[in-house]
Amino acid sequence: TKEELLTTFTPEIERLGVSNGMDFDTTLERMTKLYDGYHFYPHCEGVFNPFSVLNAFSKRELGDYWFQTGTPTFLVEMLRKSEYDLRILLDGIEAPASMFSEYRVEANNPIPLIYQSGYLTIKDYNERFRNYLLEFPNDEVRYGFINFLVPFYTSMTNSDQGFYIGKFVQELRAGDYNAFLTRLQAFFADFPYQLNAKTERHYQVVFYLVFKLMGQF
Numbered sequence: 001t002k003e004e005l006l007t008t009f010t011p012e013i014e015r016l017g018v019s020n021g022m023d024f025d026t027t028l029e030r031m032t033k034l035y036d037g038y039h040f041y042p043h044c045e046g047v048f049n050p051f052s053v054l055n056a057f058s059k060r061e062l063g064d065y066w067f068q069t070g071t072p073t074f075l076v077e078m079l080r081k082s083e084y085d086l087r088i089l090l091d092g093i094e095a096p097a098s099m100f101s102e103y104r105v106e107a108n109n110p111i112p113l114i115y116q117s118g119y120l121t122i123k124d125y126n127e128r129f130r131n132y133l134l135e136f137p138n139d140e141v142r143y144g145f146i147n148f149l150v151p152f153y154t155s156m157t158n159s160d161q162g163f164y165i166g167k168f169v170q171e172l173r174a175g176d177y178n179a180f181l182t183r184l185q186a187f188f189a190d191f192p193y194q195l196n197a198k199t200e201r202h203y204q205v206v207f208y209l210v211f212k213l214m215g216q217f
Contacts, residue, residue, distance in 0.1 A: 001045050002028075002036065005053070012057040019060035030062055037137035042125030052140060067144030075117060076152050078110040086153075086205045089114075090146065090212060092123065092135040099132075119145055143216050146209060153206050156187070165213045172214075184210070 005013075006028075017027035031053070038047040055065040079086065089111070099112050114120055115134055119141055124133035136142035150156055156164060164187065171180040187210075188203065 001047060002032065005031075005048055009053070009057065016057060016060055016062070020062065031056065032138075034062060034064075034138055034140045037121065037123075039122040039137075042122060042132070049138070049140070064140050064144050066140060067148075072114075072117065072119065072145070072148060075110060075114055075119070076149060078113065079149075080152060082108050082110055083201070084110055085201065086149065087208050090136075090142075090208070092133055093120075094126075094131045095134050097130045097132065139216065143213070146212055150209055150213070153202065153209065154187070161213070165210070165217075168210065169214050169217050 013027055013031070014024055016031075017024055020027070022030070031048070035049045035052045035056070036046045038049065040047070049066050051069070052063075052065040056062055078084075079089075093111060095111060095115070099109075099115075111120070111134070119136065120134040121137040122132050123135045125131070126133075136145065147161060150161055164183070167183060168180060171177070171183065188206070
């Protein structure tokens with residue numbers, strides 16, 4: 001928890017901040033957004049990811065450590081196969097309590113497995129209707145998962161993502177909307193033609209992913 005982090009690791013937080021040119025409060029705020037937010041039952045206090053926290057202290061860098069330990073290829077393939085609307089997943093999803101007892105690999109409902117794999121956590125609970133609100137625990141998991149999704153839904157490779165997203169942000173900040181729209185149009189032009197025979201949802205989801213990734217900056 002944050003209280004335990006402050007009690008045990010205050011010197012490490014200070015050293016991490018110095019290494020990254022930040023004061024103590026800013027460092028703690030960044031760590032909270034990146035690594036805090038895990039809840040294992042309703043209304044409990046948020047828990048930091050110990051693996052990521054210890055790696056950040058060791059390497060003196062606020063990196064995405066937990067997501068690098070495994071790649072959720074199987075989960076993404078399930079999402080594609082079920083044609084699950086990613087916008088619902090990325091914004092948080094309400095799930096009935098009965099879903100938590102579902103351990104079968106269900107192609108039409110990938111949410112239980114995504115939760116059980118640690119990519120979603122409990123953020124709220126409606127006692128009257130016994131519904132859980134499941135969301136990404138923090139920015140480390142949120143943007144790690146979205147970045148991993150992009151090559152499965154677009155022609156953009158992992159190595160190109162930073163360039164494209166960075167250019168999108170720079171062009172909008174500079175007010176160069178024509179350049180932004182031209183780049184976005186070229187981005188969509190690379191999609192396979194056979195997608196035209198399917199629902200528009202694919203295009204809507206990709207548009208949504210682009211702006212979600214821009215949101216981290």
